[in-house]
Amino acid sequence: MPKQVDHDERRRQIGDAVCRVIAARGLNAVSLRHVAAEAGVSMGRVQHYFATVDEMLMFAFDLISERVAARLGAVHSDDPAKYLRAILLELLPLSPDARAEAPVLAAFLAQAVVEPRLGVPLHEGNEQMVAWLAGMITAVRPGGDPKRDAMALLAFVDGLMLQVLIGQVTPEAAEDLVDHQLSRVLT
Amino acid sequence: MPKQVDHDERRRQIGDAVCRVIAARGLNAVSLRHVAAEAGVSMGRVQHYFATVDEMLMFAFDLISERVAARLGAVHSDDPAKYLRAILLELLPLSPDARAEAPVLAAFLAQAVVEPRLGVPLHEGNEQMVAWLAGMITAVRPGGDPKRDAMALLAFVDGLMLQVLIGQVTPEAAEDLVDHQLSRVLT
DNA sequence: TGTTTTACGATGCGTTCGCATTGCAAAAAC
DNA sequence: GTTTTTGCAATGCGAACGCATCGTAAAACA
Numbered sequence: 446m447p448k449q450v451d452h453d454e455r456r457r458q459i460g461d462a463v464c465r466v467i468a469a470r471g472l473n474a475v476s477l478r479h480v481a482a483e484a485g486v487s488m489g490r491v492q493h494y495f496a497t498v499d500e501m502l503m504f505a506f507d508l509i510s511e512r513v514a515a516r517l518g519a520v521h522s523d524d525p526a527k528y529l530r531a532i533l534l535e536l537l538p539l540s541p542d543a544r545a546e547a548p549v550l551a552a553f554l555a556q557a558v559v560e561p562r563l564g565v566p567l568h569e570g571n572e573q574m575v576a577w578l579a580g581m582i583t584a585v586r587p588g589g590d591p592k593r594d595a596m597a598l599l600a601f602v603d604g605l606m607l608q609v610l611i612g613q614v615t616p617e618a619a620e621d622l623v624d625h626q627l628s629r630v631l632t
Numbered sequence: 633m634p635k636q637v638d639h640d641e642r643r644r645q646i647g648d649a650v651c652r653v654i655a656a657r658g659l660n661a662v663s664l665r666h667v668a669a670e671a672g673v674s675m676g677r678v679q680h681y682f683a684t685v686d687e688m689l690m691f692a693f694d695l696i697s698e699r700v701a702a703r704l705g706a707v708h709s710d711d712p713a714k715y716l717r718a719i720l721l722e723l724l725p726l727s728p729d730a731r732a733e734a735p736v737l738a739a740f741l742a743q744a745v746v747e748p749r750l751g752v753p754l755h756e757g758n759e760q761m762v763a764w765l766a767g768m769i770t771a772v773r774p775g776g777d778p779k780r781d782a783m784a785l786l787a788f789v790d791g792l793m794l795q796v797l798i799g800q801v802t803p804e805a806a807e808d809l810v811d812h813q814l815s816r817v818l819t
Numbered sequence: 820t821g822t823t824t825t826a827c828g829a830t831g832c833g834t835t836c837g838c839a840t841t842g843c844a845a846a847a848a849c
Numbered sequence: 850g851t852t853t854t855t856g857c858a859a860t861g862c863g864a865a866c867g868c869a870t871c872g873t874a875a876a877a878c879a
Binding site for chain 1: 655656657658659660735738739741742743744745746747748751754755758777780781783784786787788789790791792793794795797798799800801805808809812813816817
């Protein structure tokens, strides 16, 4: 057989190309041909690593989910308030990495409206996020209804992410709004 | 010639079918054949009223935009706080009408990320909404930074709309969150 | 060294797509 | 009653699609 290749690495490379296609032209532009062209490989190779387009999309979804989780995991702070702020800002398309990933997330988010299968992993991620946010809110300002605050905060940043992506809100204004919203919640 | 038909009415019927297809299966399911089938007419008829699929989609976008505007325009209250609350709730997929329209809005919102042409009308609607919200906020609680509050509130309801559509948040919880958020902003 | 297995590249097939073209019945216009 | 115009239905076409299949170079294995 030909030289043994790193199977996972190849899948990741193709998954990367899928994400780039989604970010540039949306979910419906994801086809074997476009992805192969974007990845700079043959259609045959793409088919060798993914049986169907659907499997390819699911892999891409897992891929950016992990990327976002990794970015969030890299955030640290001893001050709960600063930690909370940093995490919320990390969810917005402000850094180059986040700006590359956010359009993909948004596309899958919208697809989840008409494709319930995507809802399951999204739901888990949201639950985790709400729990973490609630914990941080409690750490800064005990009492009240931290879970409710957390859910409101998450809805707020999700909406804000879209507004920034669409260009309704500038990155600077978004950061300002996050601070404003946080000051409301944490006092 | 055959009997004179109401041109606008026919376009509206087809546009309706487009919206139903979007709500059920997403934007990429919008094709001449699917729309014709959904509307119960021939492909020829659809082509007779819309030169291209793109024109059809733009018409559908205008259509639901007007529908949402009409729903918002039907809301009235002398109490600014109640008025504000009612408008925000009207933006969420709580009533049957809103539940039918919200998935379509969400699909166009996501499409706007990769198709800047959609951004223009969305931007206008958002500006109007922010101005109105800011006015209402000032009426209830003068001073502060009403525009900033309005932008935050809009991002919040946009995100909440998506969460409800995806099933992460129940309609009841969404209503509760709106009240909670409003109490934070208005005091 | 021969055999097997792996990783593809290439090609083909049936389907669906948007859109153009054609044809025609029927009512309006005269 | 004739002519003209309108509102479609039907069909065709080239492109793009997902996916199956086939062929093959090459490394691992015997």
